[in-house]
Amino acid sequence: MGKRIVIAGAGYAGVLAAKKLYKRLKKADVSITLIDKNPYHTMLTELHEVAAHRVQEDHVRFQLEDIFAGRNVNLVMDTVKDVDFEGKTVRCENGDIPYDYLVIALGSKPTYFGTPGAMEHTFGLWSYEDALKIRHHIVDVFSRAVKEKDAAKRKSLLTFFVVGAGFTGVEMAGELAEWIPELCEKFHVPREDVRLVNVDLLERVVPMFPEKVGAKADRRLRKMGVELMLKTSVKAVGDGYIELESGERTFREETQTVIWTAGIESADAVKALDLEKEGRGRIKTDEYLRAVGKEDVFVAGDNVYFIPEGMNTPVLQMVENAEQSADTVVHNIVALVTGEGELEKYAPKFHGAMLSVGSRYGCAYIGGQKRKISLASFFAMLTKHLIYIIYFIQILGWKGFFEYVRNEFFTIRRRRSILGGHFSNRTPSFLLVPLRVFLGAYWIFAGVKKIWEGWLQSPKIAQFFASAAAVFDAAISGAAVSGATAVADATTTATQAAAEASLLFDWNILGIFRLTFIESSDYAIRLKFVLMDWFNNTFLLRTDGTQVFFQYVVVISEILIGVLLVLGLFSFFASGYAIFLQALFLMTTGLYLSQWWMIFAAIALLIGSGRIFGLDYYVLPAMKEGWRRNRLVKRLYLYHD
Secondary structure, three states, X not given: OOEEEEEEOOOHHHHHHHHHHHHHHOOOOEEEEEEEOOOEEEOHHHHHHHXXXXXXXXXXXXXXXXXXXXXXXXXXXXXXXXXXXXXXXXXXXXXXXXXXXXXEOOOEEEOOOOOOOHXXXXXXOOOHHHHHHHHHHHHHHHHHHHHOOOHHHHHHHOEEXXXXXXXXXXXXXXXXXXXXXXXXXXXXXXXXXXEEEEEOOOOOOOOOOOHHHXXXXXXXXXXXXXXXXXXXXXXXXXXXXXXXXXXXXXXXXEOOEEXXXXXXXXXXXXXXXXXXXXXXXEEEEOOOOEEOOOOOEEEOHHXXXXXXXXXXXXXXXXXXXXXXXXXXXXXXXXXXXXOOOOOOXXXXXOOEEEEEOOOOOEEEEEEOOOOEEEEEOHHHHHHHHHHHHHHHHHHHHHHHHHHHHHHHHHOOOOOOOOOOOOOOOOXXXXXXXXXXXXXXXHHHXXXXXXXXXXXXXXXXXXHHHHHXXXXXHHHHHOOHHHHHHHOOOOOHHHHHHHHHOEEEEEEEEOOOEEEEEEEOOOEEEEEEEHHHHXXXXXXXXXXXXXXXXXXXXXXXXXXXXXXXXXXXXXXXXXXXXXXXHHHHHHXXXXXXXXXXXXXXXXXXXXXXXXXXXXXXXXXXHHHHHHHHHOHXXXXXXXXXX
């Protein structure tokens, strides 16, 4: 019987560990089981965006079946209750699961520090469900405030507290500060009637950052209308109020919304385990990330309590720790299962941290172990997006990348991104229908015209190329007569055009490309490409037969593009092929300025133009279902929603 590897928890560390174990052990006699109470993985670091309605809820939720499609990983939806370390069994609500090697990656939950009423009367932000509750609640209190006649009750409804000014708290406050003006506009509430407060016991926001970096986040929050109550502790939270203490002063604020982001502790399932723990329930490990005293139990992610060599504090509960600890755990389990290689000590190399203050401003402190730099505003947000794209790719490959870019840029509303609304696809697609049909008809006409000119009967390409070359050669030489003479076999029309041509510029780029721009009967541009010239001389122009063959290809391609565009069928393929053909024309005969509109029209029609009054509306959904069922496609994530 093969080795049984069980991973408890489908957070970032657990998912990465499962994927990497499968990749490295897929030929070994092992079984990999991943246990989680939910059928999906949640991107916890993006919950504030869902809670404040910047992105749709599916942005932070990935179905485990999609993540592990085509991979032999057993997915068990169950709640871990305990572990029998002697019997090597994970005890769940619905049954026991035996293991030979166990990975504990059960994650964390909010901690309330014993604050009376905090658990009962605040909103957490540590799950997909938490984010949705906050979103719906905030919309609800605005709708109730509009109808409320009592001034005190109305003020309470429009007062929002975020407890905790660490990463999560600042990001939540920043997102709310951006969303509130939208809600005010929607519900006709004056912005000055809304109060947003960020509370923390410490004397500055995001204390993990250097003071100068934290000060930038502080200024941004205040600029966005966030009231900061620092050096202020929460004494109690009740139904409709929060009790605070600042210095020797204790006071009470009326509010219907308190969002708790003050800290985290290990999940209840971790606390229940008979293992040595430190620091709010984190499991003490050795240098190989094995639970102390357990040779077959590894720990990853937030549950790790380990002080690396040269450090005075335990590893931080952050995404990089989840990723790097998963790598170490995987390496060590593989070494034990296969008997190959040595165990690897955990030596994390963290590269800093980033946070967003709303959608357009961020702060970052990043770099190597010896030197880090601070970034703010656009460049900090750009860095954050790039890191999160890597996160999404690690989880869902191409699908993850596409989904992230779509949600953060292409479907964003109210300009809530670092690019504003410039990439947001808000143009009604039905306005592209006339352009699609016209461009399609133009391509059909071009193909049919070539049939009338005899392109299917006799070789034409050599003469066609020579005619075009005559115009460019004459302009380059600067001698109309010699240019015309050099192409004596060209048509009379081409010779006349050559005589009138004048050179605007002629750039030779590294001996590979030659860009020429001339004025003749119209402005024309040509991009000579060495490899293209070689292909033409070696294959295309080799014989009359090869010329006629490629002429057939051109004619059929032009008519096919046109028909597909008119019908709105496979419009992405048709538009892309149209751009490709125009690129070939650019590198052979050149393109007149009057033809360039066809390229930009095709670009405009690339995405979704066939779904409006086109056959893509019916065909693509059916094809999509069949495509997604393909095992290889699912495994490589070659699809999107």
